[in-house]
Amino acid sequence: MRVTKLSSAVIAAAACGSLLAGAAGPALAGQRGAPEPRPAARPAQPKAAAVQQQLEVAGHLGETLSLTSRIAREAQAGKPDLKTLTSLRQQLQKSTAQLLEATKKLTPPATPKAGAHRAPDPVAEIKQLLEKLIKDIEKLLQDVLKKDSAAAKASTATAVEDLKELLAKIPGLTEEAAPPAPVA
Helix, strand or coil: CCCCHHHHHHHHHHHHHHHHHHHHHHHHHHHCCCCCCCCCCCCCCCCHHHHHHHHHHHHHHHHHHHHHHHHHHHHHCCCCCHHHHHHHHHHHHHHHHHHHHHHHHHCCCCCCCCCCCCCCCHHHHHHHHHHHHHHHHHHHHHHHHCCCHHHHHHHHHHHHHHHHHHHHHHHHHHHHHCCCCCCC
């Protein structure tokens, strides 16, 4: 079978036309009044500032946990270093103050409704827990100074319980601070 110049031109034009129609087809269909597909509604993203505040609280909480753990381990050592314990205590006090400030920024002030039962202030509860933790760490350090290992172990257990209470309280606070999800 022989292909002439005319038949090859017709075949090329047909191929180009079909390619052109294939590429332009969706655009042409949109011009004829076909409805454009709409993207599914996305849930609203939390504001960057709220996320940043939650991360700040998490960071200070992690630092507080780490410092408490280091104090407890040093106190349980055979020969605890008092300089190290004093330095760690000072760092812990600073860390708890930063954690409290971060939680204050994260939690909006409560506006009680008239006649409504007031819920406890989460920041006040966290402040009490942090003060209790510092007090128990101070007692732990006093037990170490007295070289009373049994009392030091008991104080360590008390500090661990304080941390558990703090850990139970903080996640609820960060969930309350998250903006509500939109209703679809």
